Amino acid sequence: MQNFVFENPTKIIFGKGQIPRIGxxxxxxxxxALLVFGMGxxxxxxxxxxxxxALEKAGVEIVDFPGVKSNPVLSHVQKGIALARGENVDVILAVGGGSVIDAAKAIAAGVVAHHDVWDFFTFSKPVTGALPVLTVATVSASASEMNAGAVVTREDGCQKYCIVSPFIQPKVSVLDPTxxxxxxxxxxxxxxxxxxxHMLEGYFNNTSSASPLQDRLVESLIKTVMESTEIILKEPDNYDARANMMWSAGLAFNGLTTAGMGQVRMPAHMI
Structure with a gap:
């Protein structure tokens, strides 16, 4: 196991009936709040x-920004940045899956920047700040609700790039399996x-000579996901199976499974 620093400051509120706490x-x-969501x-x-x-009861004003599609695109992110600036929002709330959350993160970083948000993705400029991001996850897959990454596609040229910054890590994420x-x-x-x-990327592509703890962590999570999926396909409203799937997704790609693994490459992103 190699040296590492693990920090995950996202507050997780997990369970049925927890969405009203987001207010x-x-x-x-x-x-x-800029309320970022998908296609309806x-x-x-x-x-x-x-x-x-919940937001209205908490006295939070809402500015809707719908329309994020799977694999969020730069042009839509730029529209979100313009709207957020024009409406003087001071917090970003993403309600959706990984694509929605990634778009919200990019918007949060872009609002406070004095240059094109795409400069972050080409590493021309570092992320030095962002509006606070909170999430209500409605899909469990990419763990964007619990990590510091965001992926955006630039339509002209089909460039799909990512940024990673603690400034865009969600402050709070609500996970209701129902x-x-x-x-x-x-x-x-x-x-x-x-x-x-996501887990196999680190499992097969790392520079650690010995990693029994991380290997077994990944293996147990994969087994849980496989077993939960079999149940879900037969019983889509099985709470325990959905809960196990939702929490496994967060643990799979929040930095825990790759801590101590050295350099981890991501061949799946390239593929």
């Missing part, structure tokens, strides 16, 4: 109403593959 949590960081699923499953009701009940079998399976792939 008071958001109010600790700001009073005018949260409007249909009741999550949007839960979130906005919101996963409405995920389709296909998306549930996709999520499982995503979780496992």
């Amino acid at each position: 008071k949590e958001t109010a600790r960081f700001g009073r005018r 699923t949260i409007l249909k499953n009741g999550v949007y109403d839960q979130v906005t009701n 919101v996963l009940f409405s995920l389709s079998p296909a998306y549930s399976a996709y999520s499982a593959v995503d979780i496992i792939t």
